[in-house]
Amino acid sequence: MEVTTTRVASAPVNFGIYRHDTDLIGPGELLAGMAEAGYDGVDSGPIGYLGAGDLARAGLGLAGGWVDLRYGDAAGFDADLTGLRAALEVFASVPVDDPRFAPRPTLACPSNVARFARPGGAAPGIAAEDWPEFAARVQAAAEVCREAGLEPAFHYHLGTDVETPEDVERLLELTDVGICLDTGHLWLAGGDPVAALRAWSGRVTQVHVKDADRAVLARGGDLTTAVANGCFPALGRGEVDIAGFADVLREVGYQGWIVIEQDAPATGQDLGAILADQRANRDLLRSVGL
Numbered sequence: 001m002e003v004t005t006t007r008v009a010s011a012p013v014n015f016g017i018y019r020h021d022t023d024l025i026g027p028g029e030l031l032a033g034m035a036e037a038g039y040d041g042v043d044s045g046p047i048g049y050l051g052a053g054d055l056a057r058a059g060l061g062l063a064g065g066w067v068d069l070r071y072g073d074a075a076g077f078d079a080d081l082t083g084l085r086a087a088l089e090v091f092a093s094v095p096v097d098d099p100r101f102a103p104r105p106t107l108a109c110p111s112n113v114a115r116f117a118r119p120g121g122a123a124p125g126i127a128a129e130d131w132p133e134f135a136a137r138v139q140a141a142a143e144v145c146r147e148a149g150l151e152p153a154f155h156y157h158l159g160t161d162v163e164t165p166e167d168v169e170r171l172l173e174l175t176d177v178g179i180c181l182d183t184g185h186l187w188l189a190g191g192d193p194v195a196a197l198r199a200w201s202g203r204v205t206q207v208h209v210k211d212a213d214r215a216v217l218a219r220g221g222d223l224t225t226a227v228a229n230g231c232f233p234a235l236g237r238g239e240v241d242i243a244g245f246a247d248v249l250r251e252v253g254y255q256g257w258i259v260i261e262q263d264a265p266a267t268g269q270d271l272g273a274i275l276a277d278q279r280a281n282r283d284l285l286r287s288v289g290l
Contacts, residue, residue, distance in 0.1 A: 005255040007101055008285060009063035010034045012045030015274055016264040022049045025271060031058035037279040038286070041101070043259050047087045052094050062094040063257040064104035064153065064206060071109060071137040072130065072161060084141060088148040100255050104206045105145045105152040106180055107138065109160035111223075116159035119223045120214075121189050126161050126170075134161070135174035142177045153180035153206035158188055159223040165191040168200070178205030183240050184212035184232050184261070194244045201252035209245070209285065210261040211238030228265045234277045235260065235284045246288040258290060 015025050027050050034042055035058045044050055044065030055062055067087045070076030084105070091103040114123040126134055138154060145152040154177045156162040162171055165186065168179060181204045183193040197204065216231040235242055249258075260281045264274060 005100070005253075006249070006258050006290060007040035007061065007063075007256075008038075008282065008290060009041035009043055009061070009257050009259045010037075010039045010278055010282075011043035011063075011259055011261050012049060013043070014260075014262050014264055014278055015271070017045050017049065019046050022046060027051070027054045028057070031055065031060055033275045034058070034278065035060055037275070037282050039260075039278075039282060041257065043106075044087075044090070044103075047083075047090055055094060061096070061101055062091065062103045063101075063259050064106050065091065066106045066108055066155070068108045068110045069137070069141055071134045071141075072126070074133075074137075077137045077141075081141070081144060084144055085148075088145060088150060091150055092148055101257060102150060104180070104257065105150050106155045106206065107141050107145075107152050107177070108155040108157055109162055111159050112161050112163075115161070115163055117222045119158040119163070119188065119226060120217050121164045125163060125167055131170055131174060135171060138171065138177055139175045142175065151178065151205055153178050155180040155182060155206075155208070156185060156189075157182070158185050158226075164189045165196065168196075172200065172203055178203050180204075180206035180208055182208035182210065182261070183242075183245055184208070184210030184238075184263075187212040187238075187240050188214060188217050188231060194241055194248055197245060197248045197252060197254075201254070204252075204254060206256060207249070207254065207258045208261050209235070209242065209258055210263070211235050211240045211242065213238045224265075227263050232261070232263045234262055235281045242284065243288045246285070246290050249290070258285070260285060
């Protein structure tokens with residue numbers, strides 16, 4: 001009998017749901033659409049948007065969820081730990097049938113104003129002298145996750161302090177935290193997801209598969225503008241080598257959640273078109289063996 005080593009999840013961000021946009025589509029409708037499209041699970045989206053009962057009714061698992069903390073600000077970081085602990089309570093409350101598919105707390109940074117305005121590595125990030133304290137707080141957040149029985153994944157992201165491949169390398173050097181390898185954000189920050197997966201495979205604890213288009217990012221504007229212009233298209237419509245990435249996932253023996261993302265603007269969404277894209281995204285990943 002074939003042993004399943006990966007499961008595929010969707011995410012509320014695919015519907016334009018961010019922190020305060022939870023009225024765009026209700027969780028019941030979103031989860032029903034994802035289950036019908038063949039997804040195994042879902043990312044949490046904003047904490048509180050999905051409940052354990054919603055997931056159980058849809059028959060879906062929880063892949064994890066985003067929590068950002070101010071690692072560059074000692075007082076802000078201490079204050080943000082309250083939100084992390086609240087999120088961990090939510091994640092830990094969801095039943096898990098296989099520890100490989102326990103929810104991953106997705107640690108991330110809030111926006112860096114300069115980088116958000118010019119995403120893709122154009123603006124400077126963390127100063128060399130500030131990295132040790134920054135990394136120590138990332139490590140501390142990881143330990144809080146582990147104390148709750150969950151292994152985190154740090155998500156580098158356009159428009160934040162940890163954006164470029166070089167930023168990721170520095171974080172890996174200074175901590176033992178696993179990373180969420182996001183193909184789209186890495187590509188738009190100048191990286192190669194296939195090469196990065198080979199190089200970082202021992203530290204990859206979560207995977208986000210998204211396509212991306214550097215030509216759209218090159219038009220200029222901030223990150224919100226780039227997303228609205230379509231810098232993250234449906235899978236197969238951008239420049240990321242999805243099939244090659246899938247091959248290397250098998251090569252390195254990755255086990256865990258694969259979250260399909262196609263960040264959508266927060267307003268003016270055609271829900272029918274989004275659902276069609278999410279079905280096509282799942283079909284494309286299935287076509288490359290995932």
